[in-house]
Amino acid sequence: MNPEESKKIIKVRNLKFKYKNAEKNALNNINFEVREGEFVLITGPSGSGKSTLAKILTGLIPNSYPGELDGEISIMGFDPRKNKIYEIAQNVGLVLQNPENQLFALTVEDDVAFGPENLGLGREEIRKRVEWSLDVVNMQKERHKAPFELSGGLQQRAAIAAVLAMKPKVLILDEPTSYLDTLSAVKFSYFLDNLRRDLNLTVILIEQNVDLFFKFLSRIVVMSEGKILIDDKPDVVISFCIRNKIPINIPLQFLIINKVFGKNCNEKMLQDYQVEDYELLLEKIIDG
Ligand SMILES: Nc1ncnc2c1ncn2[C@@H]1O[C@H](COP(=O)(O)OP(=O)(O)OP(=O)(O)O)[C@@H](O)[C@H]1O
Ligand SMILES: [Mg+2]
Secondary structure, three states: OOOOOOOEEEEEEEEEEEEOOOOOOOEEEEEEEEEOOOEEEEEOOOOOOHHHHHHHHOOHHHHOOOEEEEEEEEEOOEOOOOOOHHHHHOOEEEEOOOHHHOOOOOOHHHHHHHHHHHOOOOHHHHHHHHHHHHHHOOOHHHOOOOHHHOOHHHHHHHHHHHHHOOOOOEEEEEOOOOOOOHHHHHHHHHHHHHHHHHHOOEEEEEOOOHHHHHHHOOEEEEEEOOEEEEEEOHHHHHHHHHHOOOOOOOOHHHHHHHHHHHHHOOHHHHHHOOHHHHHHHHHHHHHO
């Protein structure tokens, strides 16, 4: 189904949050929706509220991080002020920025089993979910290894397996490439896009490396100082950010287009010239 027509599964209206003992709000009047099947990227400077929003959408706020939370919230029908984390975790899974914070068992397998065990599922169901999750991230070979022995990329995948074992429909990842080298980050972008297609997942990705994911996305949301600056189709957001000099990571092809067309650069051109047109664009630059 076209995600633009699919049903809204996450909706927040006039969302505000202030951490306990904080002086100012971490989030101010956030209006944000996600439709089933979308792949939404959230970016913005440090401290703009990206992780805070992710913590609300997974119930960690206010259940584990107290504070003043206001506004309408519907996360697949759940509200973190009324529902417990484990109820939300079966619908929305969060992969933390540092996988070491998510992996604490002695083996990968035990980490993957941890969530389902805590749901009180039967042994056979737990076993099935562990096998399935390890298959999905292609980590059967590493199942008996200690998470700390693994490379950053494999730790990332183990953390994803642990979250997928809860069978969520929505996957939120908080800066998953920040601990990866460039090549692993590129591989991860394809891995994530394949994963969401194969499992029909809705994905919310908090990420600075916009360029790596650009071609896969339904929408980009730019946050700044606890607010949403713009939330639109990827090419609209990128041209807005170029025009208004908003410091986000701009994919290379747009920088080239901007250089070639200067002030005349508009969304139409950004749509017309895709990555395959590099050569054409370079010729234009060379020819003046
Ligand atoms: N546990 C906390 N207690 C008090 N204030 C907090 C807490 N966590 C975050 N904040 C504050 O809330 C605001 C938003 O922080 P948040 O971590 O959501 O930003 P972010 O966009 O994820 O930043 P980064 O890119 O550095 O991860 C910041 O001003 C931050 O200092
Ligand atoms: Mg953060």
